């Protein structure tokens with residue numbers, strides 16, 4: 001069984017693409033809504049949350065894992081897999097597949113829009129840079145949370161505008177969705193760039209991640225889909241039904257407070 005996790009709806013993008021490519025794969029998804037957002041958190045908290053998410057998924061039957069969250073990929077998993085060697089790992093993170101797929105597109109100048117944790121790590125800049133891809137990053141601090149609560153088009157536009165400005169300044173031809181929630185606001189990104197009369201290619205790493213998952217993980221199951229959250233959310237549930245059909249139900253599992261949620265993020 002393949003276990004996929006994220007702070008919220010973001011990883012549902014990769015999960016639904018895995019489902020499309022592998023109808024018989026058994027999938028279990030964990031959305032850690034009680035601890036969302038992950039982006040502003042320090043590395044030690046992301047480490048704790050990653051361990052917790054993977055433990056929950058393992059208890060639910062997962063033996064292979066997809067970290068469908070850039071913030072934990074860059075802060076915890078990519079550096080760890082790099083140290084231990086990723087070729088036999090049962091974990092797929094975002095950066096490796098994204099770098100490989102982006103390279104095939106030969107972009108001229110890339111802007112990665114992401115959370116604070118992802119920008120702070122500098123990992124995308126280094127990984128893309130090592131392939132000769134000129135890359136800059138911008139943190140859109142509140143955008144993931146706004147997408148999770150289905151903020152208005154005006155609010156989304158306001159939060160996306162700094163990326164449009166930065167892309168104009170550096171002459172980017174490709175915008176990488178460096179946070180898995182952002183493709184859920186693809187239409188708002190498209191409107192903001194169209195309004196600025198700036199042609200832009202959008203690149204969603206989740207597609208490459210899903211491709212790698214079906215290539216290396218066991219996809220010969222019974223087509224089960226189990227979805228767990230650490231806090232209920234109507235937007236999350238609606239998104240699950242849109243992507244997987246109305247018969248897939250979302251179960252809320254208990255949370256132990258392992259990280260400090262008293263800080264406003």
Ligand code: DGL
Nearest residue numbers: 037038039070071179180
């Ligand atoms: N989906 C995550 C990412 O790709 C984190 C969003 C958040 O919780 O801040 O970085």
